[in-house]
Amino acid sequence: xxxxxxxxxxxxxxxxxxxxxxxxxxxxxxxxxxxxxxxxxxxxxxxxxxxxxxxxxxxxxxxxxxxxxxxxxxxxxxxxxxxxxxxxxxxxxxxxxxxxxxxxxxxxxxxxxxxxxxxxxxxxxxxxxxxxxxxxxx
Numbered sequence: 458x459x460x461x462x463x464x465x466x467x468x469x470x471x472x473x474x475x476x477x478x479x480x481x482x483x484x485x486x487x488x489x490x491x492x493x494x495x496x497x498x499x500x501x502x503x504x505x506x507x508x509x510x511x512x513x514x515x516x517x518x519x520x521x522x523x524x525x526x527x528x529x530x531x532x533x534x535x536x537x538x539x540x541x542x543x544x545x546x547x548x549x550x551x552x553x554x555x556x557x558x559x560x561x562x563x564x565x566x567x568x569x570x571x572x573x574x575x576x577x578x579x580x581x582x583x584x585x586x587x588x589x590x591x592x593x594x595x
Contacts, residue, residue, distance in 0.1 A: 485550070492546050512538025 465471060493510075501507050513524045513534045521527035527534050578586075 484553075488546055488550050488553070492542060492549060496545065496549070497542065509538040509541045512536075512541070 497509060501509070511524050513527060513536045515521055515527050516533040516535065519527075519530075519532060521530065521532065524534065524536060524538070
């Protein structure tokens with residue numbers, strides 16, 4: 458079992474997966490900041506200053522000025538604004554990943570479509586060609 462584990466690790470798949478997870482976590486932080494700090498303010502401005510992260514429904518029937526106030530009071534809430542932000546985050550991540558994969562596939566297609574270099578002829582073919590050329594000369 459230890460040998461199988463060493464083979465699994467040495468193949469590179471585990472290392473590639475680990476790098477992907479680490480990059481994904483870092484990328485998620487960037488996308489969260491993009492959504493929260495760049496995209497949502499203009500959307501909030503366009504919708505009359507609505508802050509999606511502060512949209513909620515208090516299930517106990519009381520009114521609270523903010524989500525934090527409701528949570529501090531211990532009120533059960535449905536935080537649909539946070540859900541809207543999560544959906545926007547997902548859509549942005551999906552769009553960026555789509556463009557990354559699309560550009561990668563485009564790059565790989567160009568690389569594959571380049572004609573391969575002709576293989577060097579075998580030694581016996583070279584020798585026969587030289588003999589033919591000598592016979593032609595006479």
